[in-house]
Amino acid sequence: MKYPIIAYGDPVLRRKATSIEPDEYPHIKELVDNMFDTMYGARGVGLAAPQVGMSMRLFVIDASPFDDEDPDLKGFKKVFINATILEETGEEWSFNEGCLSIPDIREDVSRKPVVRISYYDETWKHHEETFKGMAARVIQHEYDHIEGKLFTDKLSPLRKRLIEKRLNDISKGAVDVDYRMKFPAAKKGR
Ligand code: NI
Numbered sequence: 001m002k003y004p005i006i007a008y009g010d011p012v013l014r015r016k017a018t019s020i021e022p023d024e025y026p027h028i029k030e031l032v033d034n035m036f037d038t039m040y041g042a043r044g045v046g047l048a049a050p051q052v053g054m055s056m057r058l059f060v061i062d063a064s065p066f067d068d069e070d071p072d073l074k075g076f077k078k079v080f081i082n083a084t085i086l087e088e089t090g091e092e093w094s095f096n097e098g099c100l101s102i103p104d105i106r107e108d109v110s111r112k113p114v115v116r117i118s119y120y121d122e123t124w125k126h127h128e129e130t131f132k133g134m135a136a137r138v139i140q141h142e143y144d145h146i147e148g149k150l151f152t153d154k155l156s157p158l159r160k161r162l163i164e165k166r167l168n169d170i171s172k173g174a175v176d177v178d179y180r181m182k183f184p185a186a187k188k189g190r
Contacts, residue, residue: 002038003052008102009171010184017055017146019082035060042179044100048145057082059142070134083119088112097151103177
């Protein structure tokens with residue numbers, strides 16, 4: 001089952017998401033499957049629970065579309081529950097990012113290339129791992145979502161001003177998108 005994706009401007013995207021306990025979510029696998037379904041349906045490489053209206057520390061990633069650029073990403077499909085970034089290191093590098101909640105806008109974003117992260121997978125096994133390059137970037141982008149942050153927060157004041165109107169249009173639903181979304185400022189009946 002696919003969920004509608006919450007568009008820019010909804011307060012759920014600005015909330016710091018809360019940790020979840022195994023006994024609270026006995027059906028976590030179903031939720032995770034639905035999130036992957038939703039993500040693939042929108043041709044994304046990552047999706048965080050707040051983007052489908054659930055303020056919980058859960059995100060899913062399938063970065064295999066980037067495996068031609070980085071062979072490490074072959075079959076890179078992972079679930080991150082209750083993630084905590086422990087350390088980010090290295091010289092910042094820039095990449096043109098997009099976000100399923102902010103369709104049609106792509107901007108260069110600088111991030112550190114190495115991330116050390118603690119998380120649980122969908123079987124509640126604990127991991128502490130280091131990721132580099134594109135894998136690290138996708139993780140950092142999704143991690144920002146569970147912290148209530150968006151990639152547009154990282155832009156210069158000038159870039160922010162230049163895209164302000166388009167961001168407002170997205171909140172209202174005035175954007176062409178071929179997957180199902182929920183727009184916080186849409187007029188009734190849309
Ligand atoms: Ni995003």
